Amino acid sequence: MKIYKLKTGYAEFVNVLLRKGKKVVAPTIYQNTLLFREINSVNEIVLPENYINTVRSAKEFMFPITEPVVEFSYKNKELQLDDYEPEVNEKVIIGLRPCDAAAFPVIDDIFNYEYKDAFYNKRREETILITIACENADESCFCTSVGIKPDSAQGSDILLKKNTAGNYFAYASSEKGERLVNQFLDILEEIIELVDENPVYKQTAEKVRTPLELEKIKDWLDKNFDNPAWDEYGARCLGCASCAFLCPTCHCFDIVDEMKYNHGLRRKNWDACQFPVFTLHSSGHNPRDVQNKRYRQRVMHKFKYYNDRFNKILCTGCGRCIRACPVNLDIYQVVSGITQTGVSK
Amino acid sequence: MTPNQIAKELLESKKVSVVVGYSNGSISGKTQTLIARTPEQAAKFIFNKYCVNNLAIYLTKVYKLPKPIGLFVKGCDAKTIVGLIQEHQVKREDVYIIGLNCEGVTESLNGELLGKCRFCEVHTPKLFNVLSGEAISEKPFDVSEKFERLNQIEEMPVEQRWEFWMKEFDKCVRCYACRQACPLCYCEQCIVDKTQPRWIESSAHAVGNLSWHFIRAFHLAGRCIGCGECERVCHQNIPLGLLNMKMAKEIFELYGYKAGVDADAKPPLTDYKMEDDQHFIR
Numbered sequence: 074m075k076i077y078k079l080k081t082g083y084a085e086f087v088n089v090l091l092r093k094g095k096k097v098v099a100p101t102i103y104q105n106t107l108l109f110r111e112i113n114s115v116n117e118i119v120l121p122e123n124y125i126n127t128v129r130s131a132k133e134f135m136f137p138i139t140e141p142v143v144e145f146s147y148k149n150k151e152l153q154l155d156d157y158e159p160e161v162n163e164k165v166i167i168g169l170r171p172c173d174a175a176a177f178p179v180i181d182d183i184f185n186y187e188y189k190d191a192f193y194n195k196r197r198e199e200t201i202l203i204t205i206a207c208e209n210a211d212e213s214c215f216c217t218s219v220g221i222k223p224d225s226a227q228g229s230d231i232l233l234k235k236n237t238a239g240n241y242f243a244y245a246s247s248e249k250g251e252r253l254v255n256q257f258l259d260i261l262e263e264i265i266e267l268v269d270e271n272p273v274y275k276q277t278a279e280k281v282r283t284p285l286e287l288e289k290i291k292d293w294l295d296k297n298f299d300n301p302a303w304d305e306y307g308a309r310c311l312g313c314a315s316c317a318f319l320c321p322t323c324h325c326f327d328i329v330d331e332m333k334y335n336h337g338l339r340r341k342n343w344d345a346c347q348f349p350v351f352t353l354h355s356s357g358h359n360p361r362d363v364q365n366k367r368y369r370q371r372v373m374h375k376f377k378y379y380n381d382r383f384n385k386i387l388c389t390g391c392g393r394c395i396r397a398c399p400v401n402l403d404i405y406q407v408v409s410g411i412t413q414t415g416v417s418k
Numbered sequence: 419m420t421p422n423q424i425a426k427e428l429l430e431s432k433k434v435s436v437v438v439g440y441s442n443g444s445i446s447g448k449t450q451t452l453i454a455r456t457p458e459q460a461a462k463f464i465f466n467k468y469c470v471n472n473l474a475i476y477l478t479k480v481y482k483l484p485k486p487i488g489l490f491v492k493g494c495d496a497k498t499i500v501g502l503i504q505e506h507q508v509k510r511e512d513v514y515i516i517g518l519n520c521e522g523v524t525e526s527l528n529g530e531l532l533g534k535c536r537f538c539e540v541h542t543p544k545l546f547n548v549l550s551g552e553a554i555s556e557k558p559f560d561v562s563e564k565f566e567r568l569n570q571i572e573e574m575p576v577e578q579r580w581e582f583w584m585k586e587f588d589k590c591v592r593c594y595a596c597r598q599a600c601p602l603c604y605c606e607q608c609i610v611d612k613t614q615p616r617w618i619e620s621s622a623h624a625v626g627n628l629s630w631h632f633i634r635a636f637h638l639a640g641r642c643i644g645c646g647e648c649e650r651v652c653h654q655n656i657p658l659g660l661l662n663m664k665m666a667k668e669i670f671e672l673y674g675y676k677a678g679v680d681a682d683a684k685p686p687l688t689d690y691k692m693e694d695d696q697h698f699i700r
Contacts, residue, residue, distance in 0.1 A: 106655045139623055313599055314593045401451070403445075
């Protein structure tokens with residue numbers, strides 16, 4: 074991994090990206106909410122020291138909340154199907170956290186399992202991720218419990234870290250990152266190795282919740298598809314799916330056809346396993362008819378099924394589900410609790 | 419008596435099957451729902467200014483708890499139960515209300531109270547089986563104060579107001595947390611989940627999002643008691659409470675009706691009187 078010293082500060086770096094004509098997506102305040110959006114001016118960005126994480130993860134730039142996939146129309150009573158070509162441009166997402174970047178290598182597997190999702194893959198190829206290492210964490214963060222660190226480069230094309238003097242360093246961690254770096258050599262200077270490693274990243278790691286015993290959790294889940302613990306969680310869960318919609322690794326979608334007169338679009342929309350209609354069969358039967366079964370699905374998918382299939386945990390410890398849960402049903406507490414007592418709290 | 423003691427006694431005497439209340443949360447500013455089935459578990463109950471949730475949700479939603487249910491209830495939450503009784507969703511005898519005096523709740527660490535609490539006129543619940551502590555004095559209902567936040571929006575020129583809402587709805591991801599957290603959104607099949615015919619597009623585009631928030635506001639007209647749960651759970655910070663407040667204001671001005679006050683009253687949209695205002699029927 075090549076390391077470059079930035080001759081500018083963070084904001085000026087964003088400015089240079091914009092000046093050179095890059096499409097830049099960065100955390101910005103939109104209608105009172107911290108979201109990733111395309112920016113036109115550096116004044117729109119929120120500086121990394123002012124946020125722990127954005128409300129929504131960066132996944133929507135590869136896997137949009139809603140997107141057309143097929144176009145169809147009736148001409149002379151004949152159905153005509155047309156591939157829908159998404160407009161995908163090269164863009165740079167800057168300011169995402171290591172937990173968000175690390176989500177992409179995890180969900181790459183499912184979007185390329187059996188069927189290769191052209192929409193996801195095209196966006197993935199055209200998007201450069203510039204991650205910013207975390208100098209702070211809050212009570213919901215638990216990245217170190219699932220194999221990520223506040224300064225991990227996994228999934229990033231470029232990782233930005235500060236040295237103790239406050240200068241930024243760019244770690245080009247992929248070919249894409251390397252290519253971008255080569256376009257900006259006037260503001261970057263290659264160095265051999267970072268000598269004054271900033272202790273702040275270690276300190277941040279110490280702030281996040283202590284490691285989960287992933288093997289023990291997996292072992293418990295393997296044996297406890299039926300367990301009264303699920304009833305306890307199901308009874309508390311409102312089934313609001315905030316967790317799934319904010320999660321950087323949740324990837325389930327629904328396919329719907331929307332039509333006006335004789336023309337329509339088939340769309341791929343975010344969906345969540347917490348909804349009763351998610352598994353409702355056309356016969357009327359619903360295999361996950363109650364909330365405890367739906368909550369169990371969420372935990373099982375994250376810590377067992379995905380692990381069985383891809384040998385990965387479907388969680389990067391970003392903590393969004395914990396921050397957003399209206400009843401404080403805390404997944405960290407749940408999975409650390411079940412291994413100890415069968416029922417947490 | 420503290421709510422813990424009340425809960426413990428209720429479970430010991432088997433007057434209730436479960437007690438639903440609050441316990442310490444895992445992060446600052448949050449409390450966790452606790453469903454106690456034994457007197458021992460009741461020791462974990464707490465009540466403080468972070469007890470924001472409207473627990474009446476557990477009477478109608480998701481998981482059917484065994485009855486009768488003991489419930490921690492603040493003044494505003496009691497209004498929900500009034501609404502649910504009016505609409506025959508809950509039988510009065512199936513819920514044992516542990517009334518709690520409340521001087522306002524918050525989720526913020528700086529202690530700033532939720533908007534609804536600033537104009538609260540029910541610090542003590544109007545409906546309860548047992549009250550923890552002594553009833554506290556009430557502020558009278560003041561229409562101008564109550565709808566203050568709404569007036570700011572209504573004063574905007576129509577184009578600006580449209581732009582405001584379109585920008586707000588633009589953030590909506592259609593997670594339906596607003597619906598799930600609403601104790602009065604109890605339909606077994608929500609209109610948005612109907613596919614044959616599809617009344618409301620489920621996609622998170624401008625048309626779909628506008629239709630969804632529009633229809634939800636209409637379905638709650640004259641029913642929403644203003645607990646604010648929809649707005650609280652919206653992680654996209656869409657000011658959903660304003661939509662419901664608008665409907666509440668219309669209903670109040672047209673029929674002089676306030677939802678959640680009288681369990682024997684007929685909600686105006688299910689009732690008809692000769693003297694009802696008809697100016698909008700043309």
